[in-house]
Amino acid sequence: MTSKPAVRLLQGNEAVVYGALAAGCRFFAGYPITPASEIMELMAERLPAEGGTFIQMEDEIASMGAVVGASLAGVKSMTATSGPGFSLMQENLGFACAAEVPCVVVNVMRGGPSTGLPTSPAQGDVLQARWGTHGDHPIIVLALSSVADCFALTVTAFNLSERYRVPVILLSDEMVAHTRETFALPEPSGYEVVDRIVPNVPPEWYIPYENNSRGVPAMAAMGSGYRHHVTGLVHDPQGFPTQRPEEIDAFLRRLHRKITNGFAEIQLTRRFLLDDAELAVIAYGSVARSAQRAVTMAREQGIRAGLLQLHTLFPFPKTAATAVLRNCRAVLVPELNFGQISREVKRANSFPTEIVKLNRVDGEPLSPGEILAQLEAMEKGGGR
Amino acid sequence: MSTSMTDLRDRYLRHNKKFPHVWCPGCGNGIVMGSLLRAIHRTGLEKDEIVLLSGIGCSGRMPTYVDFNTLHTTHGRALTFATGIKLARPELSVIAVMGDGDATAIGGNHFIHAARRNLDLTAVIINNQIYGMTGGQYSPTTPSGSRAATATGGHIEHAFSIADLAVTAGAAFVARATVYHTALLDSLLEKAINKVGFAMVEILSNCHVQFGRRNQTPDPVTMMEGFRDHAVRAETLKDETLADDKFTIGVLTDREMPNYIEEYEKIRRKAKGER
Numbered sequence: 001m002t003s004k005p006a007v008r009l010l011q012g013n014e015a016v017v018y019g020a021l022a023a024g025c026r027f028f029a030g031y032p033i034t035p036a037s038e039i040m041e042l043m044a045e046r047l048p049a050e051g052g053t054f055i056q057m058e059d060e061i062a063s064m065g066a067v068v069g070a071s072l073a074g075v076k077s078m079t080a081t082s083g084p085g086f087s088l089m090q091e092n093l094g095f096a097c098a099a100e101v102p103c104v105v106v107n108v109m110r111g112g113p114s115t116g117l118p119t120s121p122a123q124g125d126v127l128q129a130r131w132g133t134h135g136d137h138p139i140i141v142l143a144l145s146s147v148a149d150c151f152a153l154t155v156t157a158f159n160l161s162e163r164y165r166v167p168v169i170l171l172s173d174e175m176v177a178h179t180r181e182t183f184a185l186p187e188p189s190g191y192e193v194v195d196r197i198v199p200n201v202p203p204e205w206y207i208p209y210e211n212n213s214r215g216v217p218a219m220a221a222m223g224s225g226y227r228h229h230v231t232g233l234v235h236d237p238q239g240f241p242t243q244r245p246e247e248i249d250a251f252l253r254r255l256h257r258k259i260t261n262g263f264a265e266i267q268l269t270r271r272f273l274l275d276d277a278e279l280a281v282i283a284y285g286s287v288a289r290s291a292q293r294a295v296t297m298a299r300e301q302g303i304r305a306g307l308l309q310l311h312t313l314f315p316f317p318k319t320a321a322t323a324v325l326r327n328c329r330a331v332l333v334p335e336l337n338f339g340q341i342s343r344e345v346k347r348a349n350s351f352p353t354e355i356v357k358l359n360r361v362d363g364e365p366l367s368p369g370e371i372l373a374q375l376e377a378m379e380k381g382g383g384r
Numbered sequence: 385m386s387t388s389m390t391d392l393r394d395r396y397l398r399h400n401k402k403f404p405h406v407w408c409p410g411c412g413n414g415i416v417m418g419s420l421l422r423a424i425h426r427t428g429l430e431k432d433e434i435v436l437l438s439g440i441g442c443s444g445r446m447p448t449y450v451d452f453n454t455l456h457t458t459h460g461r462a463l464t465f466a467t468g469i470k471l472a473r474p475e476l477s478v479i480a481v482m483g484d485g486d487a488t489a490i491g492g493n494h495f496i497h498a499a500r501r502n503l504d505l506t507a508v509i510i511n512n513q514i515y516g517m518t519g520g521q522y523s524p525t526t527p528s529g530s531r532a533a534t535a536t537g538g539h540i541e542h543a544f545s546i547a548d549l550a551v552t553a554g555a556a557f558v559a560r561a562t563v564y565h566t567a568l569l570d571s572l573l574e575k576a577i578n579k580v581g582f583a584m585v586e587i588l589s590n591c592h593v594q595f596g597r598r599n600q601t602p603d604p605v606t607m608m609e610g611f612r613d614h615a616v617r618a619e620t621l622k623d624e625t626l627a628d629d630k631f632t633i634g635v636l637t638d639r640e641m642p643n644y645i646e647e648y649e650k651i652r653r654k655a656k657g658e659r
Contacts, residue, residue, distance in 0.1 A: 027472055048655035053471045053648065058497040062464040065457065065494075069468025072455065073476070077468070095458050222453040222469060223476045225432050229398075229448055231456035240401055240448060241456075 005184040012150040012176040013038035013080075016106055017046060018185055019154025020078055024193055025104070026052030027077040029066035031059055031085060035119045035174040036108040039080035060085035064092035064105070071101045072230060074221025076158055080106035083116060083125055086132070093167055094133030095232045097255070100165035100209070100217070102196055104157045109173040109285075111363050120363030121175040123285055123336040129169040130314045136252065138259040140164070140266060141314040143284035144172040147181040152191070153268075153311060159194035160266060164258055165216050171313065173336070175286040175365055199226055208239045211250060215258030259315060267317035270309040273299060277306030279378055280328040282321060282345055284310040287334050287366050294371035303379045316344045325353045330378050334358040334366050354378075387425055389418070396421045396431070398451045406445050410604035412563035412589030416510055417446055419566055420479070423573035427477075435469055435478045437462050439486040442516045442591075446481050460491025463498040466505050474645045477506070477577060484511040485523040488544050492524070499553035499582050503644040506576045507584040509546055512591035520594035531598040546586045551637045556581030558637040560618075562588040562611035565633055572635065581643045588615075588631075 010018070016039055020028075028047060030040040044054040053070070057063040063079045070077040081089060086107045096103050111117025112124045125132075129141040140160055144150050150172070157168040199206045199218040208228040210217040220226030233241040234248050242248060259266065272292055274280060279298070283291040288309040298305040308324050310317060325331060325345070331353055333342035339357045346355055358374050360366050407413045424434060434452040438444040440459035447454035453476070457465045462480040470478045487495050487509045498505060514532060515521040522532035524544045532539060550558045557579040561569040569587060576583035590596065590607035601607045616626060618634035626632065 027468065029468065045655075048648075048652040051652065055467065055471060057464065057467070058493050061461065062467070062494050062497070065461040065464025066468035066471070068457075069455075069465035069470075070472035071468070072465070073469045073472035075472040077472075091458055092461060092464075221473075222435055222455075223432060223473050227431060227451055227453050229401075229454045229456070231448070232458055233456065238400060 005187060007182050007184045009180050010147050010183050011038065011178055011180045012144065012147055012172060013108065013178070014042055015147045015150035015183060016080070016154050016170070016172070017042040019151040020104070020158065021046060021050060022151070022188070022191060022193070023076065023155040023158035024195070025076045025078050025158060026050060027067065027070035027075045028079065029055045029057050029063040029070070029077070030079045030081065031057055031063050033082045033085045035110060035177050036080045036082045036106065038177070039106060060088035061091060064089040067103050068092055068096050068101050071103050072222055074224065076102070076162070078104040078106065080108065082108050082110050083112045084114070086125060086128065090133040094135060094137060096167045097133065097137040097139060098232050099230050100219070100255070101167070102161040102165055103167050104154070104161055104170060105167060106170045106172060108177045109171060117363045119174050121173040121286055121336060121365055122361070122363065123171070123173060123287070123340070125171065126313060126337060126340040129171055138166060138256050139314065140166055140168045140259070140312070142168065142170050142268070142311055143313050144170060144176050145285050145288045145309070146176070147179065147183045149311070150176065151183065151185070155191050155193070156268070159192065162194045162196040163216070164262055165196065165219060166259065171285065173286050198224070203227070207237050209235060209237045209251070211237060211254050215254045215261055263315060266312060266315060267320065268311035269317050269320040270311065272307040272309065274306035274308060274324060276304055277327070278304045278329045279332065279375055280306050280308060280324045281332045281334065281371065281375070282308045282310065282324065282341070283334055284313060284341065287336060290366050290368045291334060291371050293368035294375060297368060297372050298375045301376070303375055305375050310341070313341065316348070318348045321345055321348045325349045325351050328353060330354040330356060332356045332358060332371070332374055332378065334371050334374070336360055336366060387422060392421050392425060396424070396450055398449055401449055403449070405449055407442060408593045410590070410592060411442070412512065412591070413442055413446065413510060415563040415566060416508070416569070416587055416589060417449070419569045420508065420573055421450065422570045423577060426570070426574045427577050429477055433475070433477055435466070435476050436481065437466055437478070438481045439483070439491060441483040441486050443481050443483040443486065443510045460486050460489070461494060462486070463491065463494045463505065463507065467498065467503055470503055470505055470645070474504070479506040479508060479577065481508045481510065484509065484513060484525040484546065485515045488524045488546055488549065496549065496553040499550050499555040499584065501644055502554065502556055502582050502641055504580050505582055507582070508573065509584065509586050510589045511546055511586055512589045512595060514591050514595040516591045516594045520598060530595070547584070547636050550584040555584050555637065556639055556641055556643070557583035559584070559635045560586045560588070560631070560633050562615055562633060563590060564608045564611040565615065568633060575635070579638070581641060
């Protein structure tokens with residue numbers, strides 16, 4: 001006998017929490033900030049009953065440190081913040097990249113720079129999510145656009161983080177975070193949960209940063225009998241600091257190789273009405289929802305428009321973008337910033353396809369009407 | 385098992401780590417490491433049960449050499465990582481080794497909040513009154529009037545007392561020793577590790593290379609003699625005031641208070657509807 005899962009009215013921030021708990025997250029450390037605070041408040045309420053731990057730290061630097069510490073001790077961990085806090089997290093986020101510590105960081109974007117616009121939607125932190133911490137590092141960035149996404153992509157974020165031993169950034173925004181929608185929480189059979197690979201060799205054989213074929217070494221939790229050294233210094237396969245050029249090179253190349261090996265699994269996109277499209281919209285986050293509506297309205301007018309929604313922003317889904325760029329006459333990239341993803345689209349474009357930007361940076365969302373108007377203008381200016 | 389230095393070395397130093405260590409000849413960090421190993425040995429804890437972690441600086445390299453679960457974190461942040469580890473695995477004994485700049489300048493905020501929170505951690509702060517690794521710049525514990533690479537005309541700021549700071553912030557156990565008083569240091573570190581709650585041991589240590597050479601104490605022996613001559617056992621101090629150039633050593637605070645792990649476990653039981 002199967003009962004229908006109860007449909008609930010949830011906001012995006014709440015759905016992130018349910019997604020995290022479903023994925024096995026049992027540790028949350030955070031610091032209050034609008035518009036992300038609902039995530040930590042609900043975590044504070046729910047984690048104790050799950051046998052997990054919530055702690056409110058003294059700042060975002062400390063929150064990120066505690067998240068990395070808990071993950072090193074074998075517990076799936078996350079934090080959530082907004083732009084100003086995300087800036088403070090970059091230091092220990094870099095540590096997680098270097099020491100290959102799985103963790104998930106939610107950045108509910110608000111307008112910037114600095115204290116910026118509390119609290120209006122924006123997408124100004126896209127490139128910070130990719131390049132915010134110093135040094136040449138791999139990282140995965142996903143974008144949330146709906147309550148359903150907030151659940152499903154949070155599960156995905158943990159899975160990718162565990163599978164590749166890399167931090168995953170979930171970019172939400174004020175509108176996604178606070179929009180309430182009806183949503184039926186899926187049963188555990190409705191989603192996959194991935195756990196990190198732990199060593200199965202005797203402790204004396206364990207090589208904590210082994211350069212294996214996948215590029216992802218097995219990860220032993222502290223206290224599990226596999227005593228080893230973890231450092232943010234560039235390290236050799238045993239985990240000890242190294243200054244040897246050949247070991248430094250091998251380490252950094254493996255960090256990047258493990259992500260490039262997984263492109264097919266990591267680069268998530270959704271195609272909507274693209275098969276016969278002449279004009280395409282490439283969008284993500286809350287803007288993708290306006291874009292879908294705009295595309296539907298354009299179709300009603302006979303404009304052959306389609307949408308490529310990016311769930312993954314980085315590593316940038318070049319293959320999916322290329323397919324669109326090859327087949328469409330022009331591509332519109334609407335964003336709540338000055339064009340942080342349109343640059344990536346341009347870099348992927350080796351065709352005569354025109355790339356049009358539509359940018360709004362006044363703290364207001366991009367409406368379907370604005371995107372439709374741009375598509376109409378592109379349709380009229382067509383034929384080039 | 386005996387506690388000869390050879391036995392301790394065989395048991396606790398990493399045999400797959402390429403020595404020598406990074407510390408200068410005569411550095412107090414080696415004395416602290418030896419003392420810490422003796423203290424850990426006395427507690428009877430297994431190596432798998434110990435997490436030794438550090439921040440950045442000369443002290444930050446200590447975990448590299450010893451055979452525990454070891455972690456070398458970012459500058460000033462050791463206690464934040466320690467907080468995550470301890471909450472995730474309360475059965476582990478988590479010991480954070482830090483320097484004075486590490487723990488009280490860049491990590492000052494984490495230090496006072498860790499003390500206030502009373503999570504069961506051990507903080508070992510090696511206070512050499514200078515930034516050694518980066519070349520002798522002044523730290524929050526550099527005495528007024530001393531010279532540093534960034535205070536060639538004499539330091540005009542006032543120094544923190546790390547132990548007083550920990551007491552005021554609410555630490556359950558606070559002690560101070562020097563690298564001259566190693567027998568005392570062994571016992572204080574043992575007490576700190578065994579203490580349930582936030583325990584901090586401040587250790588005055590010699591950086592004759594970066595501090596001493598600029599301040600008329602250019603060798604370890606002269607600096608050690610200074611520690612010997614200026615330390616006063618806390619338990620012998622009655623009501624008399626301490627001379628300005630003296631400092632106390634020994635247990636400075638030892639109090640019982642609710643600790644974070646036990647209190648959080650109550651929250652969990654309540655959330656699960658248990659009593």
